Amino acid sequence: MEGRAVVGTMKHTWKALKDRFGPLEGEAVSIADCRAHIAERRALRSERFPNGIQDGTIHTELGHLRMVLLWAEKHKLIEKAPAIERPSKPEPKADHLTRGEVRRLLDAGNAPHIRLAILLMIGTGARNEAALQLTWDRVDFDRRMIQLRNPFDKSRRKGRATVPMNDTLFAALESSRKVALTPFVIEWAGRQVRSIKRGLKAAGQAIGRPDVSPHMLRHSAAVWLAEDGHSMWEISEFLGHSDIKTTTKIYARFSPTHLRKLADSLNV
Incomplete structure (x- = not known):
């Protein structure tokens, strides 16, 4: 991924993932872990996110986790990448300027x-x-x-x-x-x-x-x-x-x- 913009984004998504997924072995990640992450992020409210973290952001976070695990499988660091459950990707925003x-x-x-x-x-x-x-x-x-x-x-x-x-x-x-x-x-x-x-x-x-x-x-x-x-x-x-x-x-x-x-x- 070197040279691609996603590298910078992944540094930020890891901050959201590391507490739950960091201690786990790659193959041990379960659907239950993914669902717990989704629920936790949706419920996280702050001044910046008064309605919690949106599904588009969570979709990206778990997508990056999936990307890393598939890479690990390809390079034989793990035997099989586990299934990663994500919320549906929202439709693109339709707002535009006249x-x-x-x-x-x-x-x-x-x-x-x-x-x-x-x-x-x-x-x-x-x-x-x-x-x-x-x-x-x-x-x-x-x-x-x-x-x-x-x-x-x-x-x-x-x-x-x-x-x-x-x-x-x-x-x-x-x-x-x-x-x-x-x-x-x-x-x-x-x-x-x-x-x-x-x-x-x-x-x-x-x-x-x-x-x-x-x-x-x-x-x-x-x-x-x-x-x-x-x-x-x-x-x-x-x-x-x-x-x-x-x-x-x-x-x-x-x-x-x-x-x-x-x-x-x-x-x-």
Whole structure:
């Protein structure tokens, strides 16, 4: 898993797992242990989680446990990985921003790098990590294309596409390139920006959308593409999805043209 974002996440999920599962032999983990973990986490309430830990988080925690045990079986550290019971994975959040909300979000952005990051993620559908790691050598102003995947990064990462720039993004990047101090497109005070969550959150609160997140920008871009009637195949390629089924499952319902020809064929 070296080099993948999941490594950082697993460090946090282990904090939730270690007290119950840490003392156990791998093969000794039981369904009862999993159910006890689920019940305990659901009941855990705090100022941050007034309704307890949500099933999506618990699903991820036990999924990481399952991943480790399967790895142990593969490498013959244990004879057989036990079954891990998890709560059902919740449906993806459907919240997205309208074009008007994004324009207001841009106005509320309190720093140039926040506004540029918003334009970049909306204009390309880039994942947060891909946007913050983008370097100027992968921005082709002549062909008006952006290569979101770093060709020198051999780590296994979620799909990163090569996408064209629209006029708004082109103008913003061209202006930023002239004053750039680092190789990174998203920079502040001469340094690479590692996170925009705080700045984005502040802008979101200013427009009455405190739920804004980097992923919501990517999700909003995909919804807009579907609403404009682009095919699921094109949207899948633009987003860098490895499987068109993922695109169709999440975004087909936003498209006014998806399956329209089939419905028209059933006129009587």
